[in-house]
Amino acid sequence: MKGKKSTIVVEIVLTYLKIFLGLTIFAVAFTSFMLPYQLITGGVSGISAFIYYMTGFHAGWSYFIINFGLMLIGLYSLGWRFCFRTLIATIAASFLIEFIQQNYLTEIGPDGKEHLIRIIGDQRFMAAVIGGMLEGLGLAIVFLAGGSTGGTDIIVLTINKYRNMSLGRIMLCIDIFIVSSSWFIYHDLETLVTCYIALFLSITMVDYVVNGARQSVQFMIISDQYAEIAQAINEKVERGVTVLHGEGWYSKEHRKVLLIMARKQESRHIFRLIRIIDPKAFVTMSNVEGVFGEGFDKIKK
Numbered sequence: 273m274k275g276k277k278s279t280i281v282v283e284i285v286l287t288y289l290k291i292f293l294g295l296t297i298f299a300v301a302f303t304s305f306m307l308p309y310q311l312i313t314g315g316v317s318g319i320s321a322f323i324y325y326m327t328g329f330h331a332g333w334s335y336f337i338i339n340f341g342l343m344l345i346g347l348y349s350l351g352w353r354f355c356f357r358t359l360i361a362t363i364a365a366s367f368l369i370e371f372i373q374q375n376y377l378t379e380i381g382p383d384g385k386e387h388l389i390r391i392i393g394d395q396r397f398m399a400a401v402i403g404g405m406l407e408g409l410g411l412a413i414v415f416l417a418g419g420s421t422g423g424t425d426i427i428v429l430t431i432n433k434y435r436n437m438s439l440g441r442i443m444l445c446i447d448i449f450i451v452s453s454s455w456f457i458y459h460d461l462e463t464l465v466t467c468y469i470a471l472f473l474s475i476t477m478v479d480y481v482v483n484g485a486r487q488s489v490q491f492m493i494i495s496d497q498y499a500e501i502a503q504a505i506n507e508k509v510e511r512g513v514t515v516l517h518g519e520g521w522y523s524k525e526h527r528k529v530l531l532i533m534a535r536k537q538e539s540r541h542i543f544r545l546i547r548i549i550d551p552k553a554f555v556t557m558s559n560v561e562g563v564f565g566e567g568f569d570k571i572k573k
Contacts, residue, residue, distance in 0.1 A: 287417050287418060287419075288360070288417075290413060290414075290416070290417035290419075291360075291361055291364075291413075291414050291417045291418075291419040292364060293413055294409075294410045294411065294412070294413030294414035294415075294417065294419070294421075295361055295364050295365045295368060295410065295414060295421065296368060296410070297406055297407075297409055297410030297413065298317075298365065298406075298407055298410030298411060298414070298421060299365055299368035299369050299372055299410075300368075300372065300406065300410075301402070301403045301404075301405075301406030301407040301409075301410060302317050302321075302331075302369060302403070302407060303331075303368075303369055303372040303373045303376075303377055304372070304377065304391055304403070305391075305392075305399040305400070305402050305403025305406065306321065306399070306400075306403045306407070306470065307321055307324065307331060307373065307377070307388060308377060308388035308389060308390045308391070308399075309390060309396045309399040309400070309403075310325060310457075310458070310463070311396070311399065311400055311403065311454075311463075311466060311467050311470055312325075312450065312451055312453060312454040312457075312467050313403075313404075313407060313447075313450075313451065313467070313470060313471060313474065314424070314446065314447025314448075314450050314451055314471050314474070314475075315421070315423050315424045315446075315447060315450065316335055316338045316339055316342070316421075316423025316424060317331070317335060317369075317407075317421075317423070318447065318450040318451060318453075319334070319338060319423075319450060320332075320334040320335040320338065320369075322450075322453055322454075322457070325457055326457070328385075328386070330370055330373060330374070331369055331370075331373065332366045332367070332368075332369035332370025332371075332373060332374075333366070333370065335362075335365065335366050335369055335423075336362060336363070336366035338423060339358075339362040339366070339423050340362070342423055342424075342426055342427075343355055343358060343359060343362065343426065345426055345427070345430070358419065358420045358426065361414065361419045361420060361421060362421070365421055373388070376389075377389045377391075396463075396466060397466060397469075400466045400467070400469050400470035400473075401469070401470070401473060403470055404469065404470035404471065404472070404473030404474040404477070405473050405474070405477050407470075407474045407477075408473060408474035408475065408476065408477025408478045408480075408481070409477050409481060411474070411477075411478050412477060412478045412480075412481035412482050413481070415478070415482055416481070416482060416485050424446045424447065424450075427442075427446060428442045428446065441475075444471075444475050447471055447475075448471070451464075451467045451468060451471050452464070454467050484536070485535075485537070486535070487535070487536040487559065488533060488534065488535055488536065488559075488560050488563040489533075489534055489535070489536050489539050489557050489558065489559055489560065490531070490532070490533055490557070490558050490559075490560050491530070491531070491532040491533075491534065491539075491542060491555065491556070491557050492529060492530070492531060492555070492556045493529070493530040493532070493546065493553055493554070493555050494518070494527055494528075494529055494530075494553065494554040494555075495530075495546070495549075495550045495552075495553035495554070496550065497549050497550040497553070498515070498528040498529075498530055500549050500550075501530060501545065501546055501549050501550065501553070502515065502530055504545045504549060505530075505532060505542060505545060508541070508545060509534065509538055509541055509542055509545070511532055511533070511534045511538065511542075512532075512533070513530055513531070513532050514530070514531040514532070515528055515529070515530060515531075516528070516529040516530075516531055517529075533560070533563050536559070539557060543555075
């Protein structure tokens, strides 16, 4: 019992560490590459940037205030456990944004007003590329850990909970309007296009990382040591194995065929086990569009 409790505690700690890592990457990308270069991104961070450009109100504070209201939606649709993680993530993200902006990127100009430091000079396009990719990476890490950066992410995950839709595609539908608001500030087509590029890179990175982590593969294994291979995969990879009865058409020989569904990142471990037990085994591996059921994704409408 004590061992089980300690395992649960370790899993919880690791989950929050992953969320914090993702939030840190997200906050650095937003404050260092988006905010100083006046690039409006999607989500609440984009709204916070819009407010900062218009009023000078710090993005960290507006990020928290907006998220606090939207969190009520998450409480109803995603449950208190998710909202608890979201509350912690929102506080952490708001703190990180405010801390980085105030302590590392803000300087007082000759006019007595605050100015944000541009860490890569006047290369706005490069800032959009780096910032967009880092934002997407940070969001993906948070999503994979079961957390949320708050705001429109709550809406995105609520829709994804009931519909099999791409996270990036939902984010695009919601965020495109927010990014378009940059036109009302600058009336500059180049700035608007640069904001769209940053948004596209962020969404692409989210889909790439999240879908890559969730991608599943199918193994078909023919071996005389099928029992040992099945037992090893069942115990060490903790994946179910289905034994199919096959027959060679030419030889008329009856053989056992192992059918295994696993995550792509588990394939290396499976290949290692097969190589140790039977290096001469006949193995095929193919990517599958989706796997639903115990140990994989839930079936949604």
